[in-house]
Amino acid sequence: MNRSKLASIAWVAGAALLLASLAWYVINQASDLTLQIGVALGFLLLAAAVLLDPQRLRRAFTGRQARYGSNALLLTAAVVGVLAVVNFLAYNNPQSIDLTETQDFSLTPETLLILDQLQEPVQLIGFYTPDSADGRDLTRALFDVYQRNSRGKITYEFTDPRANPVAADHYGVQRDASIVVTVGSASEVLSYPSEEEVTGAILRLTNPEGRKVYFIVGHGERDLDGVDEAGYSQVRQALEAKNYQVDTLSPLSEGSIPQDALALVIAGPSVDLPEAEAKLIEEYLSQGGALVVLAEPSAALAAQSPVEPLGGYLKQKWGVEYQDDLVLDLTSSLPLTAIAAEYGEHPITTRMRNLRSYFPSARSLQLQSAAESPLQPTPLLRTASNSWGETDYASLTEGGDLAFDEGVDFPGPLLLAAAVEDPETGSRLVVIGDSDFAANADFLALGNGDLLVNSIDWAARQEALISLTPKPAISRFVLPPSTQVIGGVFLITIILIPAAVLAAGTYVWWSRRRRG
Amino acid sequence: MRNVWIIAARELRHYFVSPVAYALAFMVFLILGGIFFINVFFGLQSGYVSPDGRIVMGPLVTILLFITPAITMRLIADEYRMGTIELLLTAPVRDWELVTGKWLGSMLFMLAILVVTWAYPLILHRMSTPGIDQGILLAASLGIVLMVAAMLGIGVMVSAFFRSPLAAFFVTLSVLLVLWIAGGLGVGTGVASEIARQLSFVDHFYGSFYRGLLSLPDVLYYVSLTVLALFLGAQAVEARRWG
Numbered sequence: 027m028n029r030s031k032l033a034s035i036a037w038v039a040g041a042a043l044l045l046a047s048l049a050w051y052v053i054n055q056a057s058d059l060t061l062q063i064g065v066a067l068g069f070l071l072l073a074a075a076v077l078l079d080p081q082r083l084r085r086a087f088t089g090r091q092a093r094y095g096s097n098a099l100l101l102t103a104a105v106v107g108v109l110a111v112v113n114f115l116a117y118n119n120p121q122s123i124d125l126t127e128t129q130d131f132s133l134t135p136e137t138l139l140i141l142d143q144l145q146e147p148v149q150l151i152g153f154y155t156p157d158s159a160d161g162r163d164l165t166r167a168l169f170d171v172y173q174r175n176s177r178g179k180i181t182y183e184f185t186d187p188r189a190n191p192v193a194a195d196h197y198g199v200q201r202d203a204s205i206v207v208t209v210g211s212a213s214e215v216l217s218y219p220s221e222e223e224v225t226g227a228i229l230r231l232t233n234p235e236g237r238k239v240y241f242i243v244g245h246g247e248r249d250l251d252g253v254d255e256a257g258y259s260q261v262r263q264a265l266e267a268k269n270y271q272v273d274t275l276s277p278l279s280e281g282s283i284p285q286d287a288l289a290l291v292i293a294g295p296s297v298d299l300p301e302a303e304a305k306l307i308e309e310y311l312s313q314g315g316a317l318v319v320l321a322e323p324s325a326a327l328a329a330q331s332p333v334e335p336l337g338g339y340l341k342q343k344w345g346v347e348y349q350d351d352l353v354l355d356l357t358s359s360l361p362l363t364a365i366a367a368e369y370g371e372h373p374i375t376t377r378m379r380n381l382r383s384y385f386p387s388a389r390s391l392q393l394q395s396a397a398e399s400p401l402q403p404t405p406l407l408r409t410a411s412n413s414w415g416e417t418d419y420a421s422l423t424e425g426g427d428l429a430f431d432e433g434v435d436f437p438g439p440l441l442l443a444a445a446v447e448d449p450e451t452g453s454r455l456v457v458i459g460d461s462d463f464a465a466n467a468d469f470l471a472l473g474n475g476d477l478l479v480n481s482i483d484w485a486a487r488q489e490a491l492i493s494l495t496p497k498p499a500i501s502r503f504v505l506p507p508s509t510q511v512i513g514g515v516f517l518i519t520i521i522l523i524p525a526a527v528l529a530a531g532t533y534v535w536w537s538r539r540r541r542g
Numbered sequence: 543m544r545n546v547w548i549i550a551a552r553e554l555r556h557y558f559v560s561p562v563a564y565a566l567a568f569m570v571f572l573i574l575g576g577i578f579f580i581n582v583f584f585g586l587q588s589g590y591v592s593p594d595g596r597i598v599m600g601p602l603v604t605i606l607l608f609i610t611p612a613i614t615m616r617l618i619a620d621e622y623r624m625g626t627i628e629l630l631l632t633a634p635v636r637d638w639e640l641v642t643g644k645w646l647g648s649m650l651f652m653l654a655i656l657v658v659t660w661a662y663p664l665i666l667h668r669m670s671t672p673g674i675d676q677g678i679l680l681a682a683s684l685g686i687v688l689m690v691a692a693m694l695g696i697g698v699m700v701s702a703f704f705r706s707p708l709a710a711f712f713v714t715l716s717v718l719l720v721l722w723i724a725g726g727l728g729v730g731t732g733v734a735s736e737i738a739r740q741l742s743f744v745d746h747f748y749g750s751f752y753r754g755l756l757s758l759p760d761v762l763y764y765v766s767l768t769v770l771a772l773f774l775g776a777q778a779v780e781a782r783r784w785g
Binding site for chain 2: 090091094102105106107110112113116117119121122123124125126127128130131163166167169189214442500503504505506507511512515516518519520523524527528530531534535537
């Protein structure tokens with residue numbers, strides 16, 4: 027065997043060893059002894075190859091091929107470089123034209139005006155895990171439009187909340203596919219990537235004012251700091267992430283409702299509110315206040331009094347009546363957990379985008395709307411028709427069979443939540459017949475947490491500080507075609523088009539054959 | 543530039559007398575027609591058909607992945623195999639003119655096929671009120687044309703590297719597949735992931751054109767890829783001169 031042949035073997039073996047070392051590193055992700063030996067041996071072999079046949083290397087660097095080769099290499103590098111720079115510039119200034127008829131990728135004039143008046147830099151951060159890459163792409167398109175129209179005021183980035191839990195914690199992000207809008211040191215978490223939400227958040231953050239929400243305490247309500255399953259610490263976290271200042275309030279000891287209260291929340295009291303407190307709340311509401319009541323069924327409470335002062339007021343003034351029952355729902359695998367089967371048309375529920383919600387041990391409501399009353403009541407959610415409001419609690423504890431008793435129980439579908447607005451005073455009320463749904467155990471499940479946060483948003487008038495021009499929605503549908511049309515479509519798509527190509531091909535093949 | 547046109551016209555003529563080209567076109571239309579009709583027919587039976595021109599655009603992109611390597615495989619490889627490359631190289635034609643001409647010929651042929659695929663959305667347009675979103679159809683079609691340009695460019699480039707059309711076919715397919723799945727590496731949030739995402743062949747289409755958005759970075763991506771592929775193809779042809 028001559029030296030040139032040995033050199034060839036050494037070249038191949040050295041290169042193979044280096045590649046194998048690389049593969050070893052990829053698999054083990056660490057530099058260990060085997061890797062070091064492999065790399066060392068690889069380079070030794072290459073060195074041996076050079077020493078065994080030095081002429082070959084010299085030829086490779088000085089020959090005609092090499093001269094052309096290095097020219098080509100330089101030229102290629104130049105072309106790749108130019109293309110990379112051009113693409114990078116375009117990537118940083120993404121210009122685009124929206125060709126959709128409904129202008130899906132354009133902003134409304136209102137948003138454009140707000141962006142035009144932006145003084146401070148705004149940063150949008152999308153928290154998406156790789157599982158929700160589809161949502162991330164849609165959000166990226168939305169962020170792009172904002173960035174493009176903001177004269178450099180808006181920047182955005184994406185981060186993975188699982189890979190970067192510190193950032194997620196810092197902004198109070200509780201779940202995947204959330205977006206955070208930050209202005210200066212203030213930030214707000216949004217669950218839906220829509221123009222309405224993002225613009226609303228920018229508007230709120232650039233016009234900071236105290237946004238105080240008070241949770242009434244003193245009657246066995248949910249504990250805002252309780253981290254156990256029944257606690258409401260997730261509610262506090264979600265509201266604070268949305269830039270609310272959350273505080274507790276005992277009206278009786280304070281003697282009044284603070285002026286800065288955007289909304290009051292009564293979350294599942296276990297005893298009735300005394301008359302004096304109910305009066306204070308009444309007074310607050312008559313001055314344009316907002317109240318969110320989460321009422322547990324009396325079966326779950328210690329004391330039972332169907333006409334407690336607050337309940338009586340809600341019925342008389344607002345037309346929302348508690349029914350003394352416990353909702354049983356057979357669509358649910360746990361009959362005591364009611365499932366919202368139908369949502370009403372309301373800002374609270376339309377923002378939930380069809381996310382279901384469920385209510386462990388709920389009571390139902392009755393909504394009365396007097397014809398002459400100026401109130402605007404909206405039923406928010408109802409259960410399915412195979413549910414009913416059980417009034418005989420004894421049968422539940424005795425383990426009797428669960429059945430609807432005609433005339434005694436309330437028949438489904440049952441109303442579980444309602445929103446009422448008084449256009450005269452501007453006060454708003456939301457009543458939900460359960461408080462478990464937003465407790466820590468279920469807050470992040472489906473749309474449960476959204477329901478409460480949206481309710482507070484709406485009551486506090488923070489859901490839409492600005493109304494955007496609605497985009498033209500075109501509903502398109504395929505007309506049910508006649509048999510002839512279907513036949514025609516079949517003829518054209520399956521037979522005619524392919525057959526025409528086939529015929530032309532056959533003709534070409536045949537005429538060429540004939541010509542030989 | 544005249545040389546480019548002469549070569550392109552010659553290639554285009556070649557396609558129209560080649561039974562293989564007809565077989566490919568037949569296959570495309572049969573599959574697309576089948577997908578279209580089945581979607582519409584069974585959609586009507588289950589009560590809902592989305593009046594959307596993209597009904598065939600999605601599948602078409604996947605079919606193109608397999609068709610374009612077959613269209614371009616013999617373009618330059620055949621010249622090597624038959625020995626006709628000597629004639630071309632000694633003729634007063636520059637390498638880039640040769641490569642661009644070959645590419646343009648295959649592009650014109652593919653455009654002829656793509657024009658026919660408009661039949662399906664237009665049928666759907668006639669069947670629905672108030673018709674399909676023509677803007678999305680236009681954007682998606684432009685995207686497909688740009689995408690095809692890049693795919694054919696890569697095909698011509700690979701064809702310039704090989705003597706055997708079959709080898710060119712499989713290598714082109716592999717290159718396209720690698721570009722196809724490159725986006726899969728870009729799941730993270732780092733710079734490397736971002737670059738991988740930007741290299742992904744399909745994301746530039748589905749992320750914008752397919753939704754009705756005509757965006758400059760995505761247009762540039764396909765144009766750059768085409769230019770780069772044709773440039774490398776010309777380099778490969780030039781390399782033949784040194785040997």
